[in-house]
Amino acid sequence: SSVLTQPQSLSVAPGNTARITCEENNLGNKSVHWYQQRPGQAPLLVIFYENDRPSGIPARFSGSHSGSTATLTITRVEAGDEADYYCQVWDNSHDHHWIFGGGTRLTVL
Amino acid sequence: EVQLVESGGGLVKPGGSLRLSCAASGFTFSLYTMNWVRQAPGKGLEWVASISGSGYVHYAESVKGRLTISRDNAQTSLFLQMNSLRPEDTAVYYCARDAYWADYWGQGTLVTVSS
Numbered sequence: 346s347s348v349l350t351q352p353q354s355l356s357v358a359p360g361n362t363a364r365i366t367c368e369e370n371n372l373g374n375k376s377v378h379w380y381q382q383r384p385g386q387a388p389l390l391v392i393f394y395e396n397d398r399p400s401g402i403p404a405r406f407s408g409s410h411s412g413s414t415a416t417l418t419i420t421r422v423e424a425g426d427e428a429d430y431y432c433q434v435w436d437n438s439h440d441h442h443w444i445f446g447g448g449t450r451l452t453v454l
Numbered sequence: 455e456v457q458l459v460e461s462g463g464g465l466v467k468p469g470g471s472l473r474l475s476c477a478a479s480g481f482t483f484s485l486y487t488m489n490w491v492r493q494a495p496g497k498g499l500e501w502v503a504s505i506s507g508s509g510y511v512h513y514a515e516s517v518k519g520r521l522t523i524s525r526d527n528a529q530t531s532l533f534l535q536m537n538s539l540r541p542e543d544t545a546v547y548y549c550a551r552d553a554y555w556a557d558y559w560g561q562g563t564l565v566t567v568s569s
Contacts, residue, residue, distance in 0.1 A: 378555035380499075387548055387559040388499065399557065431499055435554045442512050443489065443501040443556070 347371065347436045349446035356452045363419040365449045367432030370413055375434040377415035379408060382448075383428045391430075392417060419451075427453045456480040456558045458549050463563030470539050470567070476532040476549030476560055483507075483530040487552035490523060490534050492545035493562075500545075503534065504552060517543075539567045 350368045357363040367377060379392040390399050392408040395415070405420045419426055432446040462474040476488070490502040503513045503523040511523055522535040532549050544567045550556035 376554070380556070382499075387561050388556070389559070390555060390557055393553070393555045393557070429498075433499075433555060442504045443491070445491075445499040445501065448498040 347434065347438070347444045349432050349434065349444055351430075351432060351446040351449045353447070354450045354452065356454055357419075357422045358454045359422055359424060361422055363417075363422050363426070363451055365417040365419075365430050365432075365451065367415045367417070367446050368413055369434070372410070372413045372415060372434070375436070377408065377410055378433045379406075379417045380431045380433065381426075381428045382431065388431065422451075422453055424453050427451055456551065458551065458558055458560035460547065460549055460560040460563040463547065463565045465566045465568065466539055467569050468539060468541060468567055472536045472539065472565060474534040474536065474547055474563060474565070476534075478530045478532065478549075478551075481551070483525075484527040488523075488525060488532045489550045489552050489556065490521075490532075491548045491550055491556065491559075492543075492565075493548070494542070494545045497545075502547070505532070536565070539565075541567050543567050 380388040381391045382388045395410050396408040407418050409416045429448045431448045436444045457479045459477045484507045487506045489504040505511045505523045520538045524533045546562040548562045549560045551558040
């Protein structure tokens with residue numbers, strides 16, 4: 346079954362750029378989606394279909410995908426961006442439906 | 455406005471049962487696949503089960519035979535019947551609307567399995 350690998354943590358100073366990666370051997374033929382989860386809150390979709398943003402998500406959030414690696418990029422990082430970020434794919438094999446990465450804790454210094 | 459509101463969580467002993475509900479509003483419920491996703495304390499997100507608008511179901515291997523997803527399209531509600539519960543089922547359970555991604559989530563309901 347699919348395993349999405351994310352770095353456990355990332356620290357970025359305010360105003361700088363955060364890049365969170367998501368890796369999997371067969372990621373090339375899958376669409377990757379990204380969620381933000383602030384402490385004590387439900388996850389929030391921030392990027393779908395690689396680089397589309399739901400209404401209300403700032404343009405500072407963007408996604409990209411090359412081969413086995415997808416990347417969530419947050420420019421001009423703010424204190425409010427401090428959260429856990431999860432990548433997700435839809436996987437039709439072995440009865441899996443949604444596969445989530447292990448999550449990356451973004452700390453704003 | 456899309457709203458998903460879970461209920462039914464609580465403390466249950468190992469081997470016990472619990473039924474979670476998710477009340478949906480603000481969209482045509484019957485047209486969407488719905489999912490349950492859980493998050494153990496301090497851990498990441500884990501997909502649990504999905505059900506299409508017509509009732510076709512999928513389950514994660516870890517819950518097959520113990521958890522049953524169902525829906526009532528007339529009442530715009532999603533359910534998760536949880537039997538033979540184990541301590542490792544302790545988690546916040548979220549319902550989420552499916553668009554190949556989770557475009558809307560409920561606030562979650564906590565299930566604690568402990569003696």
